[in-house]
Each structure stands twice: as structure tokens, then as C-alpha cells.
Amino acid sequence: MDNLNSYLILSAVLFSIGTIGVLTRKNAIVVFMCIELMLNAVNLTFVAFSRHLGNLDGQIFVFFIMTVAAAEAAVGLAMFIAFFNNRESIDIDDANIMKW
Amino acid sequence: MFDNVWLIPLFPLIGFLINGLLGKKIKNETIIGTIGSVAVFASFITAVMIFMNLIGLPANERSVNVKIFSWISAGNFNADIAFLIDPLSCLMMLVVTGISTVIHIYSIGYMHGEEGFYRFFAYLNLFVFSMLLLVSGNNLLLMFVGWEGVGLCSYLLIGYYFHKKSASDAGKKAFVMNRVGDFGFLLGTFTLFWWLGQTHDVWTIQFTELAKNADLFPTGGIVTIITLCFFLGATGKSAQIPLYTWLPDAMEGPTPVSALIHAATMVTAGVYMIGRMSFLFIRSPETMLTVAVVGACTALFAATIGTAQNDIKRVLAYSTVSQLGYMFLAMGVGAFTAGIFHLMTHAFFKACLFLGSGAVIHSMHHALHHVHSHDDAQDMRNMGGLKKFMPLTYLTFLTATIAIAGIPGFSGFFSKDEILWQAFANPLHGSMNTVLWAFGACAALLTAFYMFRLVFMTFHGTCRIKAGAEKHLHESPMVIVVPLLILAFFAAVGGYFGVPKLIGDLFGGIPNYLEHFLSPVFANAEAYMHAHTHHAHHSHALEWGLMGTSVVIAVVGISVAYMLYMVNPDIPKKFTSAFPVLHRAVYNKWYVDEIYDFVFVNPCKALGRLLWKGFDVLVVDGIVNGVATVVMAFGGVIRYFQTGQIYNYAWTMAFGVVVIVGYYLFK
């Protein structure tokens, strides 16, 4: 049980780091990386639980998450490129035409 | 025959409809005038026939209800279109239709060439219709219909020259003041209906039913409230203090209107109403006293104003107010017959006076018009010495003046003297009666004075009309003069219907026809009065003495007028310069209109404006629009949370997550 808790704590810390990164970083790619970090924290949680519970569902879930993350990365990076083409920047501060 | 009583109001109504709807097309004045007059005359004939039938009945059966149809019935409230034929209503119908006929004929001549001739006759017929409803309706509500109807016609006819602001103002004033009275009438009706129903389960507003149940009413208490409400109605309609100010202004209307509505008929409706409800009024000593005091005060008060007016019609108007005061005084002391008697004689002589003044004004106007003068045709200061130009008019006018002044032998003497005697001798008000009598006597003095002042200023002395206009003054046409003669005749002899017992006995037992005729109507009230008051017995000598006093008073009044306006015309001027404040106050009608403006009219307008701009616009709409503004402002603020920055959005989300999770973690 102690074992599980340390995994969980670790993944929680990772998740928090990722969250804080999203909240604080300005570069879109770094923000996206932080999100990836959050997802990986989740993966760690899943795996830890899977291991602890002795059932494979969690690990299968992780596969899906990784796949989806890859797909997201592809779409996301394409979007950043399009944005960069128009605005010469991928700073998220610059994505502020629309407000109020 | 009685079943045909509805014909009486119907004829004028038909006349009204014909003239009102088609008059404009007819154009011919003779036809229009004839239609109007014939309609009223037909009513008169019918009324006479009804009267004949009525006196054919035994005295105690002279009360017939004729129902036409059920008008309003809801729950226990029921009002019919139904007529009551009894001596009182019959007498009123006769007076109304009779005088109306005369005045209609007069109007054909008087209104000749006026724009809207047809309108005048239509209104006049409508008035007669309403007045007949008022006097013949068998329940309070139908009476109220007539009551308001005559008010309407009064409004329409006062405002006949609607392009004159003063005329339309006066019309409005009359209507509104009448409405104040009507408010009282309505409240009285409600209270009466409700109280009788609630406490005795008698749900009725029909006069005969009410009279039948008169014994259910207590003395004073609720009856005082009811009767005071009704009396408020009466003060409005009959121009008593405090609601009298509309009547002098009402002289803006054409003179026949003044004669018919504002002297002979409509303004006496209040008196009639009290007579009709005598069984109720008598049951409240407080109200009776109020009526008497108000009547006496009005009689005196209006007479004072009458002494200082220069407009011939205004003098007559204040005289009317004053004479109405007499009638109320009579009602208030329980002398119902005397009140009605004075109502009748007053109708004759005052109608005659007004019509006579109309003839004078007509002539003056004509003459002044010829010389293109803008002098006031109604101002007595422009008249004088008209006697020689208009002898017949003068004659009739003088007759009526003598009658109103109370010279023995003329109608006014009988009725007025009866009232003064009753005021003195009545058992109702104890020690108050001397005061009441004194007020009445003073008013009589002033009446004699200002009426002869009027006669002297108008018909005697030097002619003060603008130079060159005299030759255009002339006697009026026959259509005007004949009605004057008729009315003057009745003004002279009308009193013999009700010769006091004292005099009647003197002349070999001439009966008091009127008293006998009306006695069934007032029987209930009389009976109550006898049962509840200690009837002091006064000696004949006292009565003779008082009668003599009033004759002396009349003579004194006339003599003073003669002294001041014939012998030594400078005295009035000296008097006015000696007491300028007093004169100005009297001349300006004691500033009552101004006081009313200050106390009621202006505050109402100011309050209205305040409520509108202050409450409606500022408070209510302020709140409504304020809520909208606040909501909009709130929307304006929270939209700025939407900064457009991704990390702000992410922060918000994270904040939401933390709050939610934190709440469930630490609760």
C-alpha cells in the first residue's frame, strides 16, 4: 500500500507541475508540453492502479491515452504552425484578438 | 293613464334626438325651435293629464310606481327604470315642463341667428329629459341618472359658447363641483343600501320601499352619515356653501339657460331630493340642523355678494344662490312644504327675472353692436333708464322683483314668509331658531335691497349707454315678451296656491292647496316630527308680528336702494371709498374662488405633476430602468473577465477545479 501511495503522490506532483506549467508559461509549445506532462502523470496513475488492482484495464487505458496524445500533438503542432504563419509568434499572449 | 308616464320624459328625448342628429340638416330655426318647444309642451300636457288623474285618486293612494323595465340587477341589488307618480313628483313635473315650455318659446326669439341653434335646442330638450328623470324616477339610482344628466346639460349649455375660454371654464367648473356633490350622493346611496340590507335584510333603493321601512332607521347615527352624504350632493347641485361658486360662473351660458337650469329647475334638485327623502332627513337632527344652518348662511352670504355685483346676471345668480339657501333653510327646519312652495314660486319669479334680464341684454347687445362698442352688454353701469325703451319688459321685471322682495300679495311673500315663520317657530332646533330666523330676515333685507338696486340701475335714472346707442334700444319681439308676461303673471299669483292658514282664515278660509296636496308625501316625516319634538304653540299675534316685520324689512330694503341709487347715487361711491377693503372683498366674492384654487385646485395639479415626474418617472421607472442598468452594468463588468488571454482562461479553470475539489476535501 505504501508503494501505491508513493506512485500516486509522485504522479500528483507531476500533474501539479504540469498544471502550473500550463498556467505560467507563455510559449504555446511549452504549454503543450506541460499538458503532455499532465497526461503522463495520469498514465503513471493508471499504471500504478492497474498494478495495484491486478487488472489490465488501466494499462490498456494508458495505450489509448498515448495514442490520443500523439494525435493531439499532430493537430496541435499544425495549428501552431498556422498561427505562426499569420502572427510570426507562438507566444500565447499574442492570441488575444478576441476578448470581452 | 299612469302607465303612460314614460311619455313625459320621452317627448323631450325624441326632441333631443331629432334636433341633435338632424338639426344640422334641418337648418330652419323655426322648425327646430318648434320641434323643441312642442316636445316639451307635449310633456307638459301629459303631465297635466297625469296630475288630473292623480288628484282624482284619494289622497292616501296618490303614490303610484310604474315600472318600465329592469335596468340593473346583480345579486341583491336591483334598479328599475321605473317612475314614481305622487304629488311631489307631479308638482315638479308640472313646474319643470311648464316653465321649460315657456323658456323654449322664449329661446326661439332669444337665440335667433346663433350659430349652433339646433345644438342649443337639442341640449335644452336633453336637459328637460334629464330633469324629468330626476323628479320622476322611483329609485335613487334613476334619480341619480337625472341628477348627473342635468349636470351634463348644464355643462354643455354653460359651455355653449365653447370658443370663449371663460365659458368652457365655467362649464367644467360646474360639472366638477357637481361631481363633488355627486360623490356625496353616491356615498349616501351606498351607505343607505348597505346599511339597510345588512342590518334589516331590506335590499332596496326604491323611494316608496324606503319610506315604508323608514321606521327601521334609528335616530341619528348612521342616518346622519347617510343624510349628510346626500346633503353634500344637494349642496353641489343646488349651489350651497361650500359648493356654490360654480353657479355665478354658470352665467356664461345663454340667458334662457340661466333661467331654466340655473334658476328655475336644476338647482332646485337638491331641495327636491331632500323633500323626497324627508322621512330620512327628519330622523337626523344633526343633519337637519346642518341643512338649516347651511341654508341660512348661504342665503345671507350670497346676498352680501349680490349687493356689490355690477353684472346684471351675476346679481341674479347670487340672488338664486341666496334664494336656494332659503329653501334649504325651510327643509332644515322641517318645513318641507314651505321649501317646495318657495321652490315653485322662485321658479316663476326667478325665471321671469332672468328672461327679463335676457331681454335687456339682448337689446343692449344689439344696440352696442350697432355702434361698434365693446362695452359689456351685461354691465348695469352701462344701462339705466331702460324703462322707456322696454316698457313691457320693465313691467314684468318689476313684478318679479316685487315678488322676490316679499311684498305682500305677490308670490314670494307667501313662500318666503312661510319659511321665515317656520324658521322661527320650528320645534326642531331649540334655541337656534331665533338665529336662523335672524339670518333669514337679514338676507331678506339684502334681497330687497339688491333687487331694487338692480331695477333702479337698469331701468331707472339716466341712460348711461354709450352715446348714440339709445336709438337702437327697443322692446323685444313678441316671442320673447309673451313668455315674460306668462311668467310675470305666475310670479304675481303663484303664491295663492299655498296661502298660509293665518291669512287664509282671514279671507274666509282659503285652503292651503299646496300643503294639502303634498301632505301625503311628507306624512311620514311630519308624523315623526310630531312624535319626537315638543311642539311649542305660538300665538297668532306672534305670527302676525313676524309677518309684519318681514314686510317692514322688505320696505326698508327697497327704500335704502331707492335712497342710494335714485336719490343720492353718490353715497355708494363714498361708501366704497370709505371701506375699500370691504368693498373689494365683497366685489370679489369674498375671494372664495381664489381660496378654492389655492387649497384644492393648485395642490392637486402640483401633486399630479409631482407624482408623475417624481414617482412615475423617477421612482417606478427609475427602479425598472435602474434594474436594467444594473444588470447591463454587471454584464459590462463581467465581460472584462474575458481577457482573451489563454492563461487567464486556464487560471479560471484551475481555480474552479481547486475550489470544487478543495470544498469536498475540506468540508
Place this chain on the structure above:
Amino acid sequence: MSNILSVMTFLPILGVLLLLFIPKESKGVLRSVALATTLASFAVSLPLITGFQTNAEFQFVENVPWIAAGPFAMRYNIGIDGISLWLVVLTTFIMPISVLSTWTAVEEHVKEYMICMLLLETGLLGAFISLDLFLFYIFWEVMLIPMYFMIGIWGGKNRLYAAVKFFIYTMFGSMLMLVALIYLYFLGTKAGITDFSLVHFFDLKVDPSTQTWLFAAFALAFAIKVPMFPLHTWLPDAHTEAPTAGSVILAAIMLKMGTYGYIRFAMPLFPEASHQFTPFIATLAVIGIIYAALVAMVQEDVKKLVAYSSVAHLGFVMLGLFAMNEQGVTGALLQNLNHGISTGALFLIVGFIYERRHTRLITDFGGLSKQMPIFATIFMIVTLSSVALPGTNGFVGEFLILVGGFESSLRWWTIVASSGVIFAAVYMLWMFQRVMFGELDNPKNQKLLDLNAREIGLMIPLLIMVFFLGVYPNPFIKKMTPAINKIVAHTRIEPVKTAKAAVPTVEDTAPHAVPTQSVNPHASQPVAAPASH
């Protein structure tokens, strides 16, 4: 014809469909079709009068299932009784007149205008005949839409503000009513009621404290529509800005919706609460009478003046309703009709001069009597009817209301209200004087034409009704009486005499009564769960 009510109500929709296929250039045809439709609807409504049995039952009933899903069952349940009969006929009677009144005034978008009018008619009629609470609510809301457009598109200068204010003001009230309606339904389902039919709910015993809230919600919605002081401020704006026909319909019919709502729904559904609220509502009604009169007195715009006079008149109606006796309610319902006729006519009259002069300021007029005698006569008659002169319609209603009020516990209120007759005379006659009397000194007024045949023609039916109702109102009253008696008997809890004494006891027993006979478990905790954790 068994579905006469449906035919009458939806005939205008048929007219709308017809109008859609008429090109918008042929204005004459558009107008004629609209007029023909409204006339047809009127013709269809006439058999209602002749066929109406003088009893308290709902008649000409059509009742078929409509919506049934989940806990709800709504029925297409329509019918009329003595209370709604005359309002229905009034509606069909006023509509052709309104259509005719804008024959020349509306030149732009005639097609859309007529469509709005016809839709409005359906909405109004539907609301009067609905016997299903839900159906009523639908019509109640639907009628806002065409009215909104009528004010907004064909209105005066400040029409936007007026239209939006009208819409949101009314919407606000009816939304709360909706909540109350649903709540009531669920109370009903607990007592075995399976659909929204009104009659079921009359027998539902709702505990008094719940009644208070439900009544308040209903009353608010209706009070806004009536409109009662102090919720009346939308009315002067809406009236002033609306086109003539809009004002006529608004005054003559739509405001009746509020008073109708009280007598049909709020009062019989929640009798205890009605009693509890009586002094409050009566006070507002009386304040409204005096207040509106005072404010009307100082108005500078004729139409606004008439609008405020409406507030005063409807104050009388409310007073009559809450007298809760036969005279009062009869008077109130009669006054509904009278106000519809008189004020409708007044708005038409204002429309006539507005069309001629394009102003409604009193100061711009004066002395019109000379130039327009026929107009003056008609105006005078209508004015007098509005000030409730005996012999005209206004008097009968007002008198019965006051008699009723006097007999009820509202005696003191009635006394104050009676003074309204004085004020009515003041502001109406003063306005009449300033508009019609005096010198004709404004050169623009010197060339005014008197009424033409069309204008006279559309006033005549109204004038006839003014006198008919004034002289012979009994046929109208007779048809109403059984229904009124039924509702009065249903609403009245105890004899009026003891009403004052009984109120505290009702309140005292209420809390004890709730747990035992409760049909409303939520009454004690209306804020529901969230706060409790």
C-alpha cells in the same frame, strides 16, 4: 357547429395564410382580406351569444388530448362561461374596428401589419377560451409577440424603448407565473390530478402558506398586465408609442387579460390567499385610481392621458373583483367591457386627430369643435362614457363595483375610490376643454377635416354599445350571473362580516395543518437541497 370556438380562434390564422399569398403592393386587397377575416371571426362568435345557456357551466367545450409526456398532460381544452363570453365577443367586436381604423394610417408594410393584427386576435381569443392552464399560458405569451412588433415597427418616435419595455415587463411577470403554474401542477399530481385542466384545480386544497406564494406569483403576472399601481409604468409608454389600432387592442382587450386572469385563475385557485391579499390589492387599486387620475390630470399628451385613465379605470375593476361579492364582480366584469369600449373609442379618437395633425400634444389643439362638429360630438359622448356618466356604459359598471365594494369588507377603500369619479371628471373634461374648446387659433388646425364616412362608421358600433350597455345592461349581466355566483361562492370562504375576525385564526392554524394534510412536502424548505450541505 361543435367546434365553433376553434373556428373563431383560428380563422385569423387562416387569414394570415391567405395574406401570405397576396403581393404586398396590393394594399387594398390586403386590408380587405384582413377586415373580412376579422368580420368572419366576429360573425362566428355571434352564435356564442345566442347559443349560450344561462348557467354556470363551461359551454362550447372542446377537449382533446394535446401533449402527454412525462408527468404532464396538456389538453386542448377550450370553452367559455359567463365570465369569458363577453370578453370573447368584445375581442371579435373590437378587432374589425381596429383593422378598419388603420385603413389609411398604416401605409408601410401593410401585409406584415395585418398579419400581426390577425395573429394577435388568435392569441387574445385563445387566452380567453383556454380552460387548460398550460394552453392559457401559451396564448398569454404568444400575444406579446405581435404586439411587440406592432409597437416596435409602426409605433411613434420612442417606439423601441416602449416595445422592449412592454415585452420584458410582461415577460418578467409571466415567467414567475410559469413557475407557480408548474408548482401547482405538481401539487395537483400528488392529489391525483392528471392534466392541466383548470376545473380539476378548483377542487384542489392547497395549504394556505403555499397559496400565498402561488397567488403572489400569479397576481404579479396579472397585476403587470392589468396594470396595477405601481407596475403600470409600461402602459403609458406602450400606449403612447403604439399605432392607433395597437393602443385600441391593448386597452380594449389586452389589459382585460390581467383582470380576467384574476377572476378566472388567481382568485378561485387560491381562495384563502386571495382573502389574505385582499386589503393589499384593494389598497393598490385605490391608490391606482387616485394616483392615475392625478397624474392624468397633468399630462401634456392626449394619448398618455388616456393611458393613465386606463390605469384608474382598471383600479376600479380590481376593486370590484376583490369585493368578492356578486355586485362587485359583476360590476368589474361589466366595467371590463365598458373600459374596452370607451377607452378603445378614446384611442380611436386620439388616432383620428393624430392622423390629421401628427401631434398629440394638448397644447397643439384647441377649438377643434368649431372645425369638426361631428368629431366633437362623438368625442364628447365617449368622454362622458369614460367619466361614467349615468346612461352610458361606464356608469353601470362603476356603480356596481362601488356598491359591491361597499357591501364587502372594503368599505373604506370604496369610499376613497368613489372620489375617483370627481377626478375622472376633472382630467377628462379639462383635456376635452383644451382640445376641443376655446379659440381655434392654431392655423394648422383651421383646415382640419371632419370625420369621414369610414371613421364615423367605425365609431358608430362603439357608440351604440356605449348607450346599450348604459341603458339596458341586464342581458349582459344575466349571462354572467351564474358563472359569477359560482366563482364568488367558490372564492368566498366565510361571510364578509366575520372576515376580519377569521383571518388570524386561519394563520394560526396553518402551521399545524401543514404536516397532517400536506400535499406539499417542499413548502417548508423552498430553497431545496444545496443550502443544506
Place this chain on the structure above:
Amino acid sequence: MDINVAQLFQTINLNVIMPEIILSVLGMALLLVNVFIPSKSKTYLVWLSLIGIVLAGFTTVTGWGSNITSFNGSVVQDNFAMFFKIIFLVAAGLAVLISDQYVEREECNYGELYPIILFTTVGMMLMASGTDLMTLFLGLELMSISLYVLAGFNRANVKSNEAGMKYFLLGAFSTGFLLYGMALVYGVTGTTRVAKIAEIVSGMPSAAGNTMLLIGMFLLLVGFLFKIAAAPFHMWTPDVYEGAPTPMTAFMSAGPKAAGFAALLRLLLVAFPALKPEWSDLLWILAVLTMTIGNFTALRQDNIKRMLAYSSIAHAGYALVGLTAANSTGTSGILFYMLSYAFMNIGAFAVIILVGKKGEPNGTVMDFAGLGRKHPLLAVTMSLFLFSLAGMPPTAGFIGKFYLFSGAIQEGYIWLAIIGVMNSAASVYYYLRVMVFMYFKPAEEEFDWVTVSAPVALSLAVSAAGTLIPGVIPSMILQYAQQAVKFF
């Protein structure tokens, strides 16, 4: 764990996901077709997609009444799923119809649009029919990723780029929370099957006291609340709606919102009914916040797309009222409302597309001035949609709101209902404002560019019918909605 392959295949019933299969195959085929047919006009893709959508719809409705699970219990074909599938198909169909004219005008007429719409639809359908956290997640991501693309579809347009990027980053961020929630729920219950979760949670002696479960559940909810744009997870909505190509905005406001509700309903009412006291409090507050923020902010918007975005937040709030009630009245109300909302909102956006010019310089409410005079029919249709959005009878919007608020009242949430109707009354203002401009104000520009292409006309007709008819005869749809929520 021994896996019997034959048994596994027995549990797979492809009929259950037949609509998804049709759309996926069609989508992939269209991608190819688009490459090989070098036509400049892509209208044929519209009709092809529409055929597929209708086909999928047909396949869906034929299964009505059945309740079949497949893929070992991770996908289900039940009335609930089918009802939502119809909503998605309606949204997709209408979106496809209104896209062509728009993308042509905006010069971003790339053929991929239609396949992506179809893929989005597949994702949404999976969300509705998924009964396993994994399927839900996959559906959600399929939908989301496609939507990111759609939002940023107009590559050359700065606003569209920005919309795509914002949506993407925030969407991914929310996915993180969602997944973390799933992980925690999995950790507590040891399963990802919705039905099993329910079993275990209701079997737990003190589920309400299990912090990890609660946190997991709430994080899970956050992911879906983000999709339906509930406050405080709504911040992306206005910007994305404003920036995204208008047809996509229309699609986004109708489809994914409904999908989010499908998943929320499934999770809350199937997996976590035992925790109702916990989540209903939260939803109560969120419903109030969402309605109020949405409506109040919308009051002050001039850009009509942005205004409708805030309005769509408010509508999510109304639907949350029904979710808070969580009874059959409320939930069937949600179903009905989502369908109606698809009709009325996409209809409104269709009109916006028609009134808009290239580059959308005139996207404000003021630009509707005079529309009532120039294009009366268009204006009437728009009014119909707006009245429905405002909840005026006799439109579907009213019936929907009626059921939503009724649900709340039935459960005793009187104040929630009152706040809801008050919001509804306030919202009238900004809907009326559009009408004020359409009818009461003169045109500042001639509407000479407004032409209605056949697909848009069709979509308008369908939307109008879908807004009006259920308003008059709602039982037609309500009875199916009732059947769909019967199993809760």
C-alpha cells in the same frame, strides 16, 4: 484472465455501432474522393455527406426500442444513445448544409471539411453510446481533435487560428483533468465499465466519504463541463465561437454540447447516482453561475456570434438545471432541449452566414438593421429562431425550458427554477435587440450580397420546421425523449 476469442466475438455486435461505421467509412471515402476529383466546387461533397448522414440516421432509428450492449459492454445501443445520435446527425446534417456557401465565400473551400465533420459526429456518437470510460474518452477525443481542426479551419484567417489554438490548448488542458479523474475513479473502483462503477459505488458503505472517489468524479465532470461550456469552464467559448468559421460555430454549439450532456447524463445517472447529494449541490451552483454569466455578458455584446456564444453558455446553464433535477422530467427535457437547440441555434447561425460578407467585417448586431424590410422571409425565420432561443411559445425552445424547469420544480428546486426563469426573462433583451435592428431600424447598407443557396435554404426550412413544429406538437418528440431516459 483467460480470453476466449470466440466468446469475445460473440460479444461484438457491429450493428450497435453501424451508424458510426457508416460515417467513418464515408468520411474516409470522401477524403479520397476529394483528392481524386479535382472539382473546384465541393457541393457534391455536401450531398454525399448528407446521404451518409441520412443513412446513418435511418440505421439509428431502426434500432429504436432495443437495448444491446456490445464490445464486452463498452458500447451500448439504447434509446438514450439513439436519441442523442439523432441530435448529432441533425447538427451534422445542418452544419454540412450551411458550410458550402460559407467556405466558398471565405475562400477556404477545402474538401476535408466534410469528412472532419463526419468524424466529429462519430466521436460524439461514441460519447453517447459509450458505457466504458475508455470509449467515452475515445469519443471525446475524436470529437475534440476534429473540432480543434474545424475551429481553426480557415487557416488564413487570424481569428480562426486563434480560435483553434485557444480551443486546442484549453481543451487539452481539460482533458488532463478528465483523465486524472478517470484514473482516480478507476483506482477506487477497479473498473472502467460504467455499469460496474455504479455497482461498486452503490455497494460501498460510505461512498460519499471516499475522498478519492469524489475528487475523481469531480475531475471527471470537469472534463465534460468544459465541453458543454459550464462556468467556470466556459471561458474558451466566446473566443472560439467568434473566431471559428460560422458554420463550425453553429455545429460546435449544438453537437458537442449535446455530446457533453450525453456523457454527463450517462456518468452521473448511471455511474454515480449514489453520490447524487454530492454532485447535485455542485450542479445547482454551476447552473446558476452558468446561466447568469452567460446571459448577463450576452447583454453587452455587439458581435452577434459572440453574443450567441454567451447565449449558448446560458443555454448550457438551463440544461444544467434539468441535470440538477436529475429526474425523468428534467432529463427528458435536456434531450428535447438539445434537439431543439440544434435546430434553432444552427438556424440562427445560418441566417448569420447569409447576412455576413467575406471576412465577416459586418458580424455585429447592427448589421442586421433593415433586414426585415429587405428580406422579410429571412427576418421572420431569424425571429422564429430568436424567439425560440428566448423561450417564447409556441416554439420548441419554450417547451424545452418548460420541461427543464419543471424537472427542477418537481424535485423541489424552486429557487433554481426562479433564477432560471428570471435569467430567461433577462435574456429576452438581447434576442429582442437583434429583432429591434432587423425590424425597427432602417438599413445602413443594401443587402445586395445576400443570396440563399439551395443547401442553406434547405437547412433553414428544416431548422424552422424543427423549431416550430415541436413547439406546437411537442409530444411527437417528447415521448421519445421520455422513452430514452426511462432507464435512469
